[in-house]
Amino acid sequence: MPDTSIKKPVPFVDLSVQHAALRQEIDRAINDVFAQSSFVLGKAVSEFEEDFASYCGAKYCVALNSGTAALHLALLAMGVGPGDEVITPANSFIATAEAISFCGAVPRLVDADIETANIDAGKIEAAISEKTRVILPVHLYGQPARMDKIKSIAADRGLPVLEDACQAHGARFKGKRAGVLGEAACFSFYPGKNLGAAGDGGAFVTDNVDLAETVRLLRNHGSSQKYHHLLIGHNFRLDSIQAAILKVKLPHLDKWNEARRQIADFYNRRLQQLPGIKPIRVVDEAESVFHLYVIRVDDRSVVESVFKELQISYGIHYPIPIHLQPAYRELGLGEGSFPNSEALAKSIISLPMYPELSHADQERVVVALSKASDLMRER
Ligand SMILES: Cc1ncc(COP(=O)(O)O)c(C=O)c1O
Structure with a gap:
């Protein structure tokens, strides 16, 4: 008799399901790129740029080789x-x-704001100095930052707002999509993102023609005509193969985001009564696309040990705030500089979340958290 008590682990993300469903279409799109042998800045790239700009409701999109390059x-x-x-x-x-x-x-x-984990818009004003050039909020976990407040602070000071929408493809604030909530926006198509390539990729989106043209030049050695260089630029171009794959996947994005929202609704409903567990709240008037579903817990070591025991994969986004990273030692900001970000880093945990996560697996996550909640109460 097989031992039915042994279950498969619940994955944090499983990209293979999505790929299997689209395999034929993706294979055809890749074959087309080979047939054209136009592997860099080919037709697939300009077609995807048009599609993604239109999806965001923006005039221009410049495809790049990562979200970091876009920023x-x-x-x-x-x-x-x-x-x-x-x-x-x-x-x-x-x-x-x-x-x-x-x-x-x-x-x-x-x-951060402790409830939403997003940038605390109420603390931006105090950080502005005569050296400030741009305000760069992050739509963390797929939920737009408090963009109305941020834009009004920026407008008072004559500063542009650049959205880091690398986790927020399709998210909305007051009905408008990420991508058109500031002067410009940057996206990542890292494979695990809501819209992911089969490798690295990114995009810059804006209504501002000058910004779009400058980014277009900068991504390709400052050149619009071969061997003529107007600016000192970079090689930050998106591959045609990645663009072709993204073009196949984009029409499915809204459906995938809706599936993520359904899972988030389920988690919200089932976790609200559990002592010691608090889901990160979505910013008022924002519509999250739940790139990540994150909770705060009273004792993360208890939750981690229950998850390990019950084979539930999880993530921590992020375990060390930027000012405490060795790479940013030079900022001279020690422990205590940003208490909410530090408290979040110690107490957050990201639950399994991807559009095809089965109902049975969602249930296993909730049961595990219920057990962890009981254990935390007994301590
Ligand atoms: C908030 C945020 N900004 C920027 C990036 C960078 O994107 P990429 O990995 O495509 O360079 C990421 C990617 O994980 C991200 O989550």
Whole structure:
């Protein structure tokens, strides 16, 4: 008799399901690229740029080889350079701050709101100085930052807002999509993202023709005509194969985001009564696409040991805030500088979340958390 008590692990993300469903279409799209032998900045890239700009409701999209490259070029195009400061959250993936540093500027970090884990818009004003050039909020976990407040602060100071929408493809704030909530936006198509390539990829999206043209030049050695260079640029181009794959996947994005929302609704309903467990709250008037579903817990070691015992995979996004990373030692910001970001780093845990996560697996996650909640109460 097979032992039915042995269960397969619950994956944190399983990209193979999505790929299997689209395999034929993707294979055809890749074959087309080979047939054209146009592997760099080919037709697939310009077609995807058009599709993604239209999806976001923006005029222009420039496809790039990563979200980090998109942020880097966006800041360069906005004129950020040595001696400047850019405002960004302490609680984010390090790429946001790195892009600022690549321009020779300094990330001016702002603490998170403890409930939403997003940048605390109420603390931005105090971080603005005469060196500030850009405000760079992150739509963390797939939920837009408090964009109305942020834009109004920016407008008062004449500063542009650049969205880090690397986790927020399709998310909305007051009905408008990420991509058109600021002056410009940057996306990542890292494979695990809501819209993911089969490798690295990214995009810059804007309604501003000058910014779009500058980023377009910068991604390709400052050149629009072969061997004529208007600017000192980079090689940050998206491959045609990645563009072709993204073009196949884009029409499915809304359906996948809706599936993520359903899973989030289930988690919300089932976790609300569990002592010691608190889901991260979505920013008011924001519609999250739940790139990640994150909870705060009273004792993470208990939850981690129950998850390990019951074979439930999980993540921590992120275990160390940017100001405490050795890479940013030079900022001179020690423990206690951003208490909410630090408290979140110690207490958050990301639950399995991908559109095809089965109902049985969702149930196993909730049962495990219920057990962890009981154990935390007994301590
Ligand atoms: C918030 C945020 N910003 C920027 C990036 C960088 O994107 P990429 O990995 O495509 O360079 C990521 C990717 O994980 C991210 O989550």
